[in-house]
Amino acid sequence: YLILSPFQALRIRPLGGKKWTDVSQGRIDPTQPYRCFVRDASGKKHLDQFIDIFFYDGMISKEVAFGSLLKDGNVFCDRFIQAYQASNRRPQLLHIATDGETYGHHKKFGEMALAYALKGGISSRGFEIINYGAFLKRFPPTYEAEIDEGPKGEGTSWSCSHGVGRWREDCGCSTGGRPGWNQKWRKPLRETLDLLRDELSIIFEREGGEIFKDVWEARNGYIEVILDRSSMSLNRFFGRYGVEGLNQEGRIKGLKLLEMERHALLMYTSCGWFFADLAGLETVQILLYAARAIQLAEELTGQEIEKNFIQNLSQAKSNLPEMGDGSQVYQRLVKSRSVTLDRLVNHFVISTLFDDGGKEKKIFAFQMERMNYERMEKNNSLLALGQVKVTSEIIPEPKEFLFGLISSAKGIFRTWVSEHKDVLDFNLLKAKCLESFGKNEEKVMGVLTSLLGNRIFTIRDIFKEEKQAIFQKLIKEQLNEHRRIYAELFDRTKETVEALVREGLEIPYEMRVAAEVTLSDRLLYEVENLEKDFKTTMERAEIDKIIDEAREYGFQLRREEPAMILSGLLKERMEILQETMGRYRSTSPEGDKLKTEKVEEVIRLLDLVEQWGFKLRKEEAQGMMDEMLKEYVLGLERSWWGEGIERPFPTNLILLAEKLDFNMERFSKMVNPTISKTRS
Secondary structure (H helix, E strand, O other): OEEEOHHHEEEEEEOOOOOOEEOOOOOOOOOOOEEEEEEOOOOOEEEEEEEEEEEOOHHHHHHHHHOOHHHOHHHHHHHHHHHOOOOOOOOOOOOOOOOHHHEOOOEOOHHHHHHHHHHHHOHHHOOOOOOHHHHHHHOOOOEEEEEOOOHHHOOOOOOOOOOOHHHOOOOOOOOOOOOOOOOOOHHHHHHHHHHHHHHHHHHHHHHHOOOEOOHHHHHHHOHHHHHOOOHHHHHHHHHHHEOOOOOHHHHHHHHHHHHHHHHHHHOOOOHHHHOOOOOOHHHHHHHHHHHHHHHHHHHHHOOOOHHHHHHHHOOOEOOOHHHOEHHHHHHHHHHHHOOOHHHHHHHHHHHOOOOOOOOEEEEOOEEEEEEEEEEEEEOOEEEEEEEEEEEEOOOOOOEEEEEEEEEEOOEEEEEEEEEOOOOOOHHHHHHHHHOOOOOOHHHHHHHHHHHHOOOEEOHHHOOHHHHHHHHHHHOHHHHHHHHHHHHHHHHHOHHHHHHHHHOOOOOOHHHHHHHHHHHHHHHHHHHHHHHHOHHHHHHHOHHHHHHHHHHHHOOOOOOHHHHHHHHHHHHHHHHHHHHHHHHOOOOOHHHHHHHHHHHHHHHHHHHHHHHHOOOOOOHHHHHHHHHHHHHHHHHHHHHHOOOOOOOOOOOOHHHHHHHOOOOOHHHHHHHOHHHHHHHO
């Protein structure tokens, strides 16, 4: 079956009927499925070839995506009830179609409204939650539908009123643009990708014909491997789609071809055209997919493919003058982010300079293993030499690389990387570099260039995801020295600051900066100690003093990192509470006392966090509280009907739930002993 927009329907009629009813412009009834028959070139309908279609409720979907329906779970559920047609006696399917990211990303707490609806809000209103397949099986279509074929018969879509123009031309549909912008870049982008797709298809058919029985069947069946990349899954896949007697080398080539085709499909991801500009995040992402497909194709064939691709792409122009055309966007935003094996080695080498010397590390889908390593420091210079094996989880073809890294006052890091060849081994590399290290840096650089080539990586080439963390480690000593100086200045000028404030004078900028940096550092230190030893840290009360001092003098504190730690501490305390509640299910003096204490600890933490002015992420804690309350209610209901024993309930749990933003009015009445006795 298909799920389509109501605006994609053209006309309907009862199955076997003759008279059509026009339902264009979104006028179709979305509460039932429809059958769409396949027609041949002459227009003849084939009764044995059809697909069933559900047209989602466009009005409610729009209210969810762009309105305020998700602000209240009850309002969300009631909106479906309003759509129910009481006068219509047949079964009705009430359904919507929206982006998954609507719930919680675009609409904050929208996932809670959805969870409420699915967990009981809908069923408590007398409706059954069902999926499309089950509904279709129980209530097959009684109407035939024809869909709108769009302008020039090229098709229609959910999100473009011009058929499918949004994905290939400047049709007028876009999201996030500025006044005066256009989307003329779509046409050359589409044409460039189409040309690349055709070139890759030729390579796939030519090279893959030696590996697969049917290349396109293998391409379609590759989903089995994408979902399960175990050796058993690979054996099963090549046993089904590979030619007989295929060796490991052939398998590796086959996987490269399939990955090339996978990325050729990914480069057509819808959102690449959906938004406003060629240099947008989503369009850059599909160009990254194209770049990976090109990288694999060039590796497989030795052909130069990227040059023509960039030339064709240059016809697309960004709306941002500083971004230029497609070739500039590609060079600046795509090539700089492409993952190559030598760049992976550089990232591994620099990132492991700061750890405890671990030999292995996983970076993205690559397993890195350090086979040989030598690190030397002399005269404020660093030399690191090594041999690394890189193995992809996707294409399990191990490759070895030799590297040399130097760091000195002239440059933070420079890394030479070369694939390991038989003509050069690690020991020779080490011996040659040691001859000149500590004496002449230029000579060491010359040796590395002569042995490993002239491709030099720097800290700029490490991947964005870890760049900031690595840089922080790199300048840790300098930062600590600055913090020490700030702390000394803060402590030395404290009385002066107090005097200035008493006299109503402004605190000098330099003194304010020293105070804010120092107090922020001390706050983080105390919060970290709170995580390690809650009781002792609270007894010292240093956090209260820091917060009070900042408030008194109007100092701005860095709160992001302490808030993350406190959020983690809240989650940890709630997990302990939930585990304690589960362990002591029946009444006992020891268990009741322990549960009350654990609840009190969380309440105390929340009170302190509020007192200190932190905003925490409570979602996970709220989820655990919801589970505990529901478990208690279930036990309570069973006890009412004589099917079980009422579980003991800590009296302070209701207060904790309220502090976690639960409305406990109904629940408080349920746990009231007098009500419980009356029910029993």
